[in-house]
Amino acid sequence: MNSKAREDGTGLTGKLEEDLALFQGKMERCSDVEYHKFTLQSGKQGYLIFIAGMTDDTRLQMEVIDPLSRMESEQDLSGTLKTAGNGGNAKDLSGSSSDAGQLRTEMELEQGLTGLCKGDTIAILDGCRKILLVSLSKWEQRSVEEPASEPVIRGARDGFTESLQTNTTLIRRRLATPDLKVESIQVGTLSKTDMELVYLDSVVMPGLVDEVKQRIQRIVIDTVLESGYIEELICDNPFSVFPQVINTERPDRAVSGIVEGKVVILVDNTPFVLVVPGLFVETLQASEDYYQNYIFSTMTRFLRLGLAIGALVFPSIYIALTTFHQEMIPASLLLSIAASREAVPFPALIEAILMEASFEGLREAGIRLPRPVGQAVSIVGALVIGQAAVQAGIVSATLVIVVSFTGIASFIFPIYSQGLAFRVMRFPMMLLAGSLGLYGIFLGLLVLLIHLVKLRSFGVPYLSPIIPLQAAGLKDVFVRFPWWSMKERPLQTGKANLRRMKGNMRPRPPKS
């Protein structure tokens, strides 16, 4: 290894100025790299190379630069050398700063440079071929905050951050067991993004970890900026609009996935972690369902299911009924709808698509707009699109109600990406309703259902436990059974270790 690196010129030469030139050549036009010269008391010289802003300056000074300049000769530290794996060679660079974070040595220049770019501090010494890497990385990062995309009334308020290490800690603190495995993988030829697979060894679905690793390892891509890249590169059906991988910002949600036998994929630089396999029913389960009273949670779930269906088909039903099946509307309601549509020049389909599109536009603008102009948009949105459009006879008041209801309904998804899928599918449904009426709606629903039945996430049918039916799994789908009755993990992922609690946990009054 040693000689190989020397021969093919991928290592250092051992002459300080030449080595420095090597680094400077590689890091040419990188003004953020700093070179700091130091001299040991023996007169031997060396360089510290690091990237400004990615290193903890105070610690660098106290734990590396100070000890180095105090050091009489490199022999003093041959003992600690061993821990750094240098083989005790007196000529090697010392391990004097071994109390400074993590310490390792590399022979290859490339690996030294990678470390440098990831925030390590490099030390090179005259007459030494090895590169010492001191991990003193520190940069500005966001603190742990409440997740913005998944707020709860009751439940933990901490959310994942952009730092991989913090995220791992958030999970580890909830599962204090050596059974929790954290495997590291790197993806991205340029970004070299660190990723971690987190799972419980005794619980995880058999074969899942290997499958996930295999799918991640075949990814060759330059950069991974967000976990969405990974999601699209590892899902089962890349042409589906439905999220086959759950993404969440909530550590408690990730952990509940882990204890159900799933694998959580953490990606550096994003607060969104991935939980695989992702199932349809999960996208309708909020983590709060498990913290609040189960009867209330059950009601919420029914509500959510109803609203989810509403978000998908409510505008299409309006179109179908007003265009094709007036006889199905009760007479009194029909009269009021007809009265409100009297002045409207458009057919229901055009009317509905216009309104839905402007609502989607409002929503998109609401996300993108700079904060100071927010009020202007909401006034314009509420007044122009709501009130004025009706008064001007462009759209009917009934339709405004339909569109607002649909808009609210499409926000109920605890997993935002599922809401996106429903928002997209609403438009083809409207077209079908406008051309084929109720028949079109049912046909569209049938196609969606067939698609969902065909869909799998890491081998698990997407609609399970509803299709194929697993009666035991239904304890946590439409109703949320009380905790003392959910004795087993979900069958589809938790088969390896089904039992999660002792039987007979139901609290009872003491016998007097």
Added chain:
Amino acid sequence: MTQISKYEMFALLALFQLGTTLIFGFSSDAGRDAWIASGISTLFGAGLVLIYLFIFKATGGLTLVEWFPWIFGKWLGTPLAWLFPLLFIYNAARIISDVRFLFPVTILNRTPDWIIGFTFLGVVIYALLGGIEVIARLAGFFLPLIYISIMLEVTLLASSGTFHFANLLPVVGEGWGRIWKAVWPLGLMQTFGESIEFAIIWSYVGQKKGLALWTAGGTLLAGFSIALMDLLAVSGLGEMAFQQMMYPAFALLKLSNINYFDNLDAIGIIYLVVNAFIKMSVHLFSAAVCLRYLIGGKSEKPMVVTASLMALFVSMTMVISFTEHLQVAKQIIPYHVWVPMFLVLPGIVLLALPVRKWIAGLKT
């Protein structure tokens, strides 16, 4: 090989047998005694389906299309086997026609029928390309849904005072003659004889133990539901209307008038879409499997598309009016096609089974 569970087979069978009878009514020739005719048909039908299952098991799990070459040898058996995929395609074509005629008449007045036929077939092909597993799983999901709809329908109709059970009296007032006429051959052949297609589906069931029980259960469930719907339709509409209507069960849905539910057409559309979808899928899938066996291909997918397009062509060309379509179903097919193929040929196979065993015994 894809496998389906016994429950999925059960659901598939029940929905297949319910078929479009939830719209068209069943045994309407028997007038107010249609429900008796349906009940009797069901009992005999269950026996018939069990005979198919018996042959399936006795041949060691051979599918329908393999029976004939196995019994009669290649030269006589293969042409006989060819009859079945053609019949299944024809059956599928009939379902397309059902859908094609019924939607414009009931809810989509001005929509051209070919658009309905095209779109419906497109959905079926999309599902079939996923294999029998997809269809079976969908059936497993739809079965509870259909029964919830039936219960809803019955409750709403009952509470709006639609049912007048006096319409059923006198029971067997005109003798057993017309009841038997309804049972034989149409009642027995229409849904239960068609179930011979499950001699193909059964080979996909993973766990074959207890198959007979699930099969009989599915048949009885479907049959008695049909009888119940007949009973309700007669008591709601009266004998005359029940016999004269083209789709009495659908008309029944329009009778609801409780508060806001002026009619239950939406439920009717669910019945029609779901049941026609399942039935057509099973027809086309069976046809595709038979074709694949006879032509000798690796995958069912090209066969599915071929069979579907053939069915569409047949459907678009075979009749020009709905009455003609119904006429054919009542007077020609049962006698000339269904009886020989659903009863005579399997009967011969059944009789030939011991003979073949005996010959095989001689050889060894």
